[in-house]
Amino acid sequence: MRSLLTGAALGIVLGGSAVGFSALAWPQEKPADSRMVTYQQLELFAEILARARQDYVVEIDEKAAMESAINGMLTSLDPHSGYLNPDDFRSMQVQTSGEYGGLGIEVTMEDGFVKVISPMDGTPAARAGIQPGDLITAINGKPIIGQTLNDAVKEMRGEKGTDILITILRAGEDPFDVTLTREVIEQKSVTWKMEKNDVGYLRISSFNERTTLLLEEGIEGISKATGGRPKGLIIDLRNNGGGLLDQAVSVSDMFLSGGEVVSTQGRRASDVERYNARTGEVFKGVPIVVLINGGSASASEIVAGALKDRGRATILGTTSFGKGSVQTVIPLGADRGAIRLTTARYYTPSGRSIQALGIDPDIEITNTRLTEEELAKIKRWSEADLPHALANEDGETRHEMKMPDEQPPEDYKGEDFQLERAVQMLKEGTVTASAFQRAG
Known part of the structure; x- marks a missing residue:
């Protein structure tokens, strides 16, 4: 049993610390009339099933x-809850090991289509x-409409x-086909260079x-290359669709000295x-830039x-996806699979x-140059746009898309403007570390 911090994945379903349940019971605080309505709905379901069977x-x-x-009941709660049949559950357990078969994309469901959260490096x-x-x-030429997310992922x-041939609909473009060759994904989740x-x-x-x-x-490796202390450090989290909660905590821990990382x-x-x-x-006092999109x-x-709330890093890029909930995988017993259920929200140290x-960046920079016309064509996509997504409990809404504070110049010929600006x-x-460092 593990707590998930991501949507469904084609080749990656992720978790962390977990709360386990050996049985599901009616909540004791529910009034009797509410239970009666539920029983009546269950009787209605049984009648409909019998009619369909006959x-x-x-x-x-x-x-x-x-x-x-x-699965329909669970997915109606929010886009990250769902049912895992025994095969899906076994597949998920393999996927969290970091080696699995697939195409290497993290996906969710939106308006009947599979939506890409992020491709994997x-x-x-x-x-x-x-x-x-x-x-x-x-x-393979067969429309996805009418399928569940699990069905589409299986296909x-x-x-x-x-x-496999997949048809892609991208904002501002006509639909187009892409042929991919399936392979075993041996994902190395961290790479480094100077x-x-x-x-x-x-x-x-x-x-x-x-x-x-x-x-x-x-x-x-960086320590050896710099004699123990680099001039600066860049942590690139762009297109990182999520993962294990315990790993997120331990990664943050590397760059903090005591104090809170996250609460749920x-x-x-x-x-x-x-x-x-x-x-x-590690690298105490070394300035850090975190790249997000x-x-x-x-x-x-x-x-x-x-790292932002604790004053340990400057965040550069564009606003992140906005998934602030935790899912727990609850096994249902031998050959019954499991459910993935949203059980908590998480909160930054503040x-x-x-x-x-x-997460809004401290320094907003895009990686490609946009005109006002191109910006208008871009379909906004985020957690807030997903069907049945949880609202922010404080009533806040996501910032509207606007022209970024900085973008590549018209004659830019490089490959990664955000990275180049961070290095510069x-x-x-x-x-600088001193400009942002605060006590934990």
């Missing part, structure tokens, strides 16, 4: 129909140019080396079971858990929010929920 034009698959009904989806916000409308899975002027660069693409271990290796609160006021950093931090979701937002809002700011001392 009168439908062909014999129905009752097991599949029941699974769809269960070095995977078929990333190499094919799949982008956050893309809608997958058909698989996209297959044997290594086999091809940029100019002794600036270290850490790319964290997801939060799986090996992320903290790989981060430690990256930090050791469930349905009841007493259901509060606080996660704190240990004393000691609209594909940075959930666990990556925990890290960005912790006590702020980013649900449906996202660290080199020039525009971003």
Whole structure:
């Protein structure tokens, strides 16, 4: 059992610390008349099932129909809850290990289509140019409309080396087809390199079971390359769709010395858990820039929010996705699968929920140049846009899209403007640790 911090994934379903339930019972605080209404609805469901079994034009698959009904109930609560049949549950357990078969995209469901939250580095989806916000409308020429997310994900899975044709709908463009070759995804969630002027660069693409271990290796490599102290550090969380809660906490812990990283609160006021950093931090006093964008979701937002609120890093890029909820995977017993249920919201150290809002950058910079016309064509996509998404409990709404404060010049010929600006700011001392460091 693990707490999930992401949407459904084609090749990645993620978790963290968990609360377990051995049985589901009627909540004791519910009044009797409310229970009676529920019993009546269950009787109605049984009658409808009996009618379908008896009168439908062909014999129905009752097991599949029941699974769809269960999943429909859960997905009506919010876009991240759902039912995992035994096969899906076993697949999820493999996926969190960081090695699995698939295309390498994290997805959710929107308006009957599969929506890409983020492609994963070095995977078929990333190499094919799949982008956050893309809608997958058909698989091998067959429209997705009418399928559940689990059904669509199953159809996209297959044997290594086999091809799949997906139809993409991208904002401002006509639909187009992309052929991908399935492969086993051996995701290395952390990579590192040295940029100019002794600036270290850490790319964290997801939060799986090996992320903290790989981060430690990256930090050791940067330390050796710089004699123990880089001039600055860049942590790249762009298009990081989330991951394990415990990994988000341990990654944040590396760069903090004590104090709160994140807190979670469930349905009841007493259901509060606080996660704190240990004393000691790597590269103390070294200025840090964290890169985020609209594909940075959930666990990556925990890290960005912790380092921002604690004054340890400057956040550069564009507003993140805005998924501020925690899902718990609850096994249902032998050969019954599990449910993925939203059980808590999480809060940054300042006590702020980013649900449906996202993390706003300290320095807003886009990676591509936009005109007013192009900006108007871009379909806004975020957690707030997902069907049945939880609202922000403080009543706040996500900022409307606007022309960014800074974007690449018209004659820009580089490959990564946001990264180049982060390196430049660290080199020039525009971003300093002392300007943002606060006591934990």
